[in-house]
Amino acid sequence: MRSAAAILPDTRTRTLDFVALAKPRLNMLVVASTLVGYAMADGEPIGAVRIFGLLLGTGLVAGGASAFNQVLERDLDALMRRTRTRPLPDQRLQPNEAVLFASVISMAGALMIAAASNVLAAAVALSTLAIYVGVYTPLKRRSSLGTVVGAIPGALPPIIGWAAASGELPTRAWVLFGMMFCWQLPHFLSIAWMYRDDYARAGFRMLPVIEPDGRSTGRQAIVYAAALVPLSLTPTLLHMTGDRYFIGALVLGIAFLTLTLQFSRTRSIPAARRVFFGSITYLPLLWLLMIADKLR
Secondary structure (H helix, E strand, C coil): CCCHHHHHHHHHHHHHHHHHHHCCCCCHHHHHHHHHHHHHCCCCCCCHHHHHHHHHHHHHHHHHHHHHHHHHCHHHHCCCCCCCCCCCCCCCCCHHHHHHHHHHHHHHHHHHHHHHCCHHHHHHHHHHHHHHHHHHHHHCCCCCHHHHHHHHHHHCHHHHHHHHHHCCCCHHHHHHHHHHHHHHHHHHHHHHHHCHHHHHHHCCCCHHHHCCCCHHHHHHHHHHHHHHHHHHHHHHHCCCCCHHHHHHHHHHHHHHHHHHHHHHHHCCHHHHHHHHHHHHHHHHHHHHHHHHHHHC
16 A cells, blocks of 8 residues: 555645646747736726636646647657647647646636636636637647737736727727737747748648748748738727837837848747747736736
């Protein structure tokens, strides 16, 4: 009979493995973007407790999407150096356990969003999960367009927040969607370039895999970063923000675009890494500028 001391470490390890399936650290950006959408909408405040429920529910749905994704890609994850120690390819968890976990937290999250705000916000969250798992995940193996499609669910969190606050989705909400959509492409392309050998080994049809000289990867990074500059200024034109945000967004947009230009010219790993770190610096700063300008 096993001792309690032996059982506790096993339980703790399994718990951490289930948490790893949900990728909570990665999904913090999803939660933050949902909060931005809520803050920028012109709805009635729903209160701190319900906002917490909205954000927790969004995090749970995002975690469920991540877990479903890992179930479907477990064999491919086993082929890549950076993912082969995940709980499923390493066989620390079984697929049926992961499916049950993903289903429970996804439905719990959707119900939590509906209870905290409204059905529209919950429906957008479930649409995010459906596109991510049902379209993006299988498309990655077939076409480089998978990266573009994957940017759609990644851009929906502000829409969830806006729907929760106002119960509707006007043009201004979709501006936030467009900003996040354009931001994601240079972000994802930089990752794909850095790990292109891993993706090739697993058979993912990423752009750097099917066009290994990197010219198309660099061009697309520039195109989306360039489109992001005017899109990021649109909130001021729509009277969502003021001049301070406009100036800050312009500076951030030009800086981010400059990083993609350098990457396109050199197509080096260090340049791709600068685009990646630039992207995860750019978006939080942009969101902070937006909310600060809205609140002043």
